[in-house]
Amino acid sequence: QSVLTQPPSVSAAPGQKVTISCSGSSSNIGNNYVSWYQQLPGTAPKLLIYDNNKRPSGIPDRFSGSKSGTSATLGITGLQTGDEADYYCGTWDSSLSEVVFGGGTKLTVL
Amino acid sequence: EVQLVESGGGVVRPGGSLRLSCAASGFTFDDYGMSWVRQAPGKGLEWVSGINWNGGSTGYADSVKGRFTISRDNAKNSLYLQMNSLRAEDTALYHCARTPYDYIWGSYRERYFDYWGQGTLVTVSS
Numbered sequence: 001q002s003v004l005t006q007p008p009s010v011s012a013a014p015g016q017k018v019t020i021s022c023s024g025s026s027s028n029i030g031n032n033y034v035s036w037y038q039q040l041p042g043t044a045p046k047l048l049i050y051d052n053n054k055r056p057s058g059i060p061d062r063f064s065g066s067k068s069g070t071s072a073t074l075g076i077t078g079l080q081t082g083d084e085a086d087y088y089c090g091t092w093d094s095s096l097s098e099v100v101f102g103g104g105t106k107l108t109v110l
Numbered sequence: 111e112v113q114l115v116e117s118g119g120g121v122v123r124p125g126g127s128l129r130l131s132c133a134a135s136g137f138t139f140d141d142y143g144m145s146w147v148r149q150a151p152g153k154g155l156e157w158v159s160g161i162n163w164n165g166g167s168t169g170y171a172d173s174v175k176g177r178f179t180i181s182r183d184n185a186k187n188s189l190y191l192q193m194n195s196l197r198a199e200d201t202a203l204y205h206c207a208r209t210p211y212d213y214i215w216g217s218y219r220e221r222y223f224d225y226w227g228q229g230t231l232v233t234v235s236s
Contacts, residue, residue: 035221037223044229047223047224056224088155092221098169098170098172099145099147
């Protein structure tokens with residue numbers, strides 16, 4: 001059972017937009033920065049979003065992040081078949097003194 | 111180019127030990143914290159442990175506390191994870207990751223993982 005809650009799967013058609021939610025509590029998302037990771041099949045995770053809404057160099061602006069209270073959201077616009085992957089949210093939990101992750105969301109581009 | 115290359119994985123019996131290594135290059139190693147994150151087969155990500163630039167601050171997941179020890183050698187640009195009393199549930203692909211961090215109210219806090227290695231597989235089985 002993950003500390004952060006994500007939907008197991010989401011799907012959308014190419015060119016469409018999708019959002020992935022990540023729900024937590026005041027000890028984690030509510031008072032810490034959220035990051036998002038993309039894991040393509042058979043590869044290491046890749047940082048997509050850090051500090052709630054910042055994109056590392058090289059990440060297209062089709063990817064966006066937001067946070068409100070104890071929840072965070074990853075948005076992906078202009079979906080491509082190459083976006084099919086598992087997506088994870090992560091943050092620090094101040095009560096546990098650990099990094100916690102969501103269980104991951106599998107994105108299918110139909 | 112940032113590169114992180116893990117080694118040291120393998121098959122070990124329950125109760126055994128392993129030492130993982132991560133060789134870093136392409137950046138100033140002692141400017142960053144580092145972490146270990148694992149992924150059991152077919153499962154999600156689980157943070158294992160993290161360390162600040164000089165080893166003065168470390169953190170462990172409850173699941174490994176007292177059994178695993180993280181360390182680093184800045185002269186060798188290397189990160190380590192000593193794993194003792196291994197259990198079947200420790201079976202996973204272990205990634206090292208570069209980790210920006212800060213201190214909030216004096217407590218160590220890891221912010222995110224901006225570069226990841228490909229991982230080294232640890233299998234605990236009799």
